[in-house]
Amino acid sequence: MTQAQKAARSGPLPLSTVFAFAATSLPIQAVVIAVAVYLPRHYASHLGISLAAVGTAFFIVRMIDIPVDGLLGWVMDKTRTRWGRYRIWTLIGAPVLMASMYFLFIPPDGVGVGYLIFWVLIMYLGTSILALSHAAWAATLAPAYNDRSRVFSVMTAVGVLGAASVLAIPIINEARGAPDAGNVATMGWFIFAMTPIAVALVVWRTPEWIAPEVPGHSFRLRDYWSLIARPTMARLLAADICLALGPGWMSALYLFFFTDSRGFTTGESSILLAIYILAGFAGAPAMGRLAMRISKHRAVMVATTGYSAILVSLMAIPKGSMLVAVFPMFMAGFLAAGFNVLTRAMTADVADEVRLEQGKERSGLLYAMTTMTTKIAGAFSIGLTFLVLEAVGYVAKEGATNTPEAIRNLELAYLIGPIFFVLLGGACFIGYRLGAVEHAEIRRKLDERDALYDEAAIVESVTAEAAIATPPSGRA
Structure with a gap:
């Protein structure tokens, strides 16, 4: 590592570099919102597949896909190429995601459950590769406790723009008088078009450092349990699954709730959802700043408590009243933006704790674990809620008329589950002990050890330009 590279790592990353790196969040979050809110309803309402079948399809795919993340994270951490460790995986993930966008969002007539399962699986594979490489790369870019809150908050804020872009599509189509059925294809x-542009910007503009490794520790299958059982990581995983399950549960039922219970049109519901998502553009940096003042885990507890209180107020929204609905939706989105920002930044802190103990980079593997919890939550949020709605008599088919009892059951399902899980997610951090002081000591020890191994280990700082202009680096 050159003196210039060491100097660059000693202070906060330039804001221009952080924003360029955050570009991968654009397609990732666009896919998340499109799949969570619009795609299941499209296959159930417009393509004629039953609610139970759609929910089962997503559940099956999640169960198949979950073990893949652990393997991906392990392979990523072991990857060493002239282009870097996580950069190469970003390049691999882009075409996989693009293929799934074409076949999943623009399906031919008469598709069935098998078609849906296959292409949802490919879609999750592409998003897993991009999301894992992006999060693990971010952890190595920002080694300082507070700088991580800054980097992950910018990543979340940029992701808000990707999600908001998708949300704008049904709003624009409704204003043009276009049918709902065309929304998903446009998304x-x-x-498909945004993914290669975002990935090219990240690969071109972002440096990557590969930290030195201490010889003598190899990863074994039983080490998975040792990572999960760490007190810091166990709390993070428990909180992560709760904080994914709560909002994911709501996403699966969002359009049903706001159209059939609150009396909004699909376009109006999309506007309110856009407000919820766009609030994260302000909420993510604000929660990052709060974390710098009171620590990340305490900021999570503040966000979850406020979020749950706001959900209770949704039933007080008069039917069809956009003006009244704007405030609670904005505040809910503002606070929800802190969930991923803070837990992902905390995962990077745990990765430092693990690297100090084991001498090896485990960021990819640890982020794979958090991604797996998110996928488990996603599987249950769509699969379980759709099965529950069908069991209580709610009919999702376009043009169907539901009984007051079915609407009431929809309302209960939409609110009770998310409030319970979000509060439980915040409670997981009561007594959490990896704060700024503890992490500063970990970083001090890591920096001292890295300095000793610098001359013997392979330490690379690779940019796309440098990779083309210079031959692969050897041992210093």
Whole structure:
């Protein structure tokens, strides 16, 4: 590592570099919102597949896909190429995601459950590769406790723009008088075009450092349990699954709740959802700043408590009243933005704790674990809620009329589950002990050890330009 590179790592990353790196969040979050809110409803309402079948399809895919993340994280951490460790995986993930966007969002007539399962699986594979490489790369870019809150908050804020772009599509189509059925296809084409542009910007503009490794520790299958059982990581995983399950549960039922219970049109519901998502553009940096003042885990507890209180107020929204609905939706989105920002930044802190103990980079593997919890939550949020709605008599088919009892059951399902899980997610951090002081000591020890191994280990700082202009580096 050169003196210039060491100097660059000693202070906060330039804001221009952080924003360029955050570009991968654009397609990732666009896919998340499109799949969570619009795609299941499209296959159930417009393509004629039953609610139970759609929910089961997503559940099956999640169960198949979950073990893949652990393997991906392990392989990523072991990857060493002339282009870097996580950069190469970003390049691999882009075409996989693009293929799934075409076939999943622009399906031919008469598709069935098998078609849905296959292409949802490919879609999750592409997003897993991009999301894992992006999060693990971010952890190595920002080694300082507070700088991580800054980097992950910018990543979340940029992701808000990707999600908001997708949300704008049904709003624009409704204003043009276009049918709802065309929304999903437009979303697919939009994400298909955005993905290579975002990935090219990240690969071109972002440096990557590969930290030195201490010889003598190899990863074994039983080490998975040792990572999960760490007190810091166990709390993070428990909180992560709760904080994914709560909002994911709401996402699966969002359009049903706001159209059938609150009396909004699909376009109006999309506007309110856009407000919820766009609030994260302000909420993510604000929660990052709060974390710098009171620590990340305490900021999570503040966000979860406020979020749950706001959800209770949704039933007080008069039917069809946009003006009244704007405030609670903005505040809910403002606070929800802190969930991922803070837990992902905390995962990077745990990765430092693990690297100090084991002498090896485990960021990819640790982020794979958090991604797995998110996927488990996603599987249950769509699969379980759709099965529950069908069991209590709610009919999702376009043009169907539901009984007051079915609407009431929809309302209960939409609110009770998310409030319970979000509060439980915040409670997981009561007594959490990896704060700024503890992490500063970990970083001090890591920096001292890295300095000793610098001359013997392979330490690379690779940019796309340098990779083309210079031959692969050897041992210093």
